[in-house]
Amino acid sequence: MALFRNTSIINFCKTYRQYSVLCKKVNTDLCYNKSCSVIVNTQRWLFWEKDRKGGYNTEIKMSNWEHLKNGYKELKKELKLFGQEVKELFEMDPVLIARPGETDVVWCFNDPSVLDKFVTTSDSDHNEGFSSCSFEMSPAGRGNFHGYLDTRVPKDGRIKKAGYCGIRSKIIRKSFKRATTYDWHLYNTLVLKIRGDGRSYLLNISCEGYYDITWNDIYHYVLYTRGGPYWQIAKIPFSKFVLGSKGRLQDKQTRIRFDRVTHFGISCGDKIDGRFNLEIEYIGLEFDPTHDEEFAYEMYRTDKYIVGV
């Protein structure tokens, strides 16, 4: 009986502490090539969320021995990273000011290795649609997010709408697989150099928190592209981003916690069937001293129990 209880506790740890080192689950963010044929289902949880991925089965099953071997391989890298972190702790002073008007590049897609920091997703990955996409180097030597958007709905009687493709940055970690976040509090503008096809795309900044209600918090803004062969630089103040949860805009809007940014992503889902093509040269950050707006959306006082319920 005691043994049984023990295993159940271990199972509990495995299921609910996804980011723990002890946990055997490997996030598919790291190896996304696996084709998953059966999805469990997307249940709506009324009071609490069990799973960060909302029921989408993205884990890879692995034997204990395999797990041990992988862990041993990782150990060397992690120790190296840890050493670097300790060194930085002694050497570095905290970053205090951003230089106005200068762009600091977070991702520059001139190098194929940078593309590996992103994961692509589309509805066909979970058998929920027919769109497909990939993120590769373009002939001009930049990151190219392209694919085919298809709004046809699979005839399974469960799905109402379909048609999305997206890229998202992987989870960033400190040594020994500890999760961390991006700290962008110095900046107030997002800068992208892109070359699109006239479609509008959606920029997503995820700010996942500790509690389950914040797991799906994503700040959105539209990225309009001109189309054509010329590059364009889009500068978007962070104050313009709107808060949504699971894609629904929220009634009570707040601005981004810049020091808690967990993912950055771009998605395409403008309900227009056809090929899409977005070339990205870099994604950067800038501090614009002339932009003193904190949050762009005004809130109104309403009757009780009308807003946010």
Added chain:
Amino acid sequence: MMATKILWNIMKTKSSNIMFKRWESSEKRVAMHDPFVTQPKKNKKTYLEVIKMFEDQDNRRRGHVEFVYAALAKMKEFGVQKDLEVYKALVDVFPKGKFIPQNIFQAEFMHYPKQQQCAVDLLEQMEDNKVIPDTEMEQMLLNIFGNRGIPLRKYWRMMYWMPKFKNLSPWYLPDEMPSDTMMLAKLAIERITSVDPDTKVNVWQTEEIEVSLDKTWIVSAQSEAQKILLSEQPIDEPLVVRGPYDVYLRDQIVTYFLLLGKTRADPKDDRDPDDVSDIEKPPGIPGYIGSTKLPAVKCTVHEQDDGTIVSVCATGTSSRDSLLSWIRLLEKYGNPILSTVPVIFTLTAPPNDLSIQETQPVAQDDASEKTKSNE
């Protein structure tokens, strides 16, 4: 004993008879009547007529939820999915007053949930089709569901967000896209070349060139800077016509082509002695995340990394012959260098036959049809 047997027989025959009758009637006598299907002409007028018919049928509006869902599904067929008036007529189908909650418990626990959900789905379809509701609709919804209704919340959210995002795009497009392909191509080329305000967009006819086979139009754009860049191209190096590329104007796709030249060599040593961007950041000075060096940029917008963009065009047929006519027309209107410089056409064939996946396995007759069309 005998009596029970007889009784049993009577019951048996009767019940089977009834079963048979029911089965028979379900097979033959119930006729499906869908007024949306039987309409001979599918337009806004007939759509509104069907709604009127339903309203007149029954005082109590029985089955109005089912009717609204059916009507929403048929909107695209009638071509009215972008029409506010039609949505208002559909909202008008809901009976007024009955669904307004009378006490706090009704208000809290979603009074008449099916009806409210139906109205929310209607509003969502409006949102998906980019139709912004008006204040009259608010009044109608208030009369139906009261100010505690879920559809009202949906309405207020829509009225908060939709006008905010309506005119956000920096590239203006008219509400009604032109149906003429040439006007559409002109809009697209104007949008592409809006980087250089100096650009002139010309519409030429290929009839001007006698030897051209395709008689069609060409929308071509070139700025003064591009003319100079073209005239400075080396004569022995060929220019390249590249395409077709797509540009989207809402849901309309326009195909365009580029005339690319070589990029000029970097100027040798004219570095600004006061330029500090190249200095390595000394260690110990805090202040950046990632890297501070941006990729280099050429001095004119037309010099991109694939080459110098000398001109952009869209033609009526997108054929090789029309592009040849475009080069000749460019030569005729102020680019005499094109008579001497060779031009290479590197056109990738458009992928016409996209493989389409199907949820259901393809039926036999479908497959045979495909082979027929191939023959």
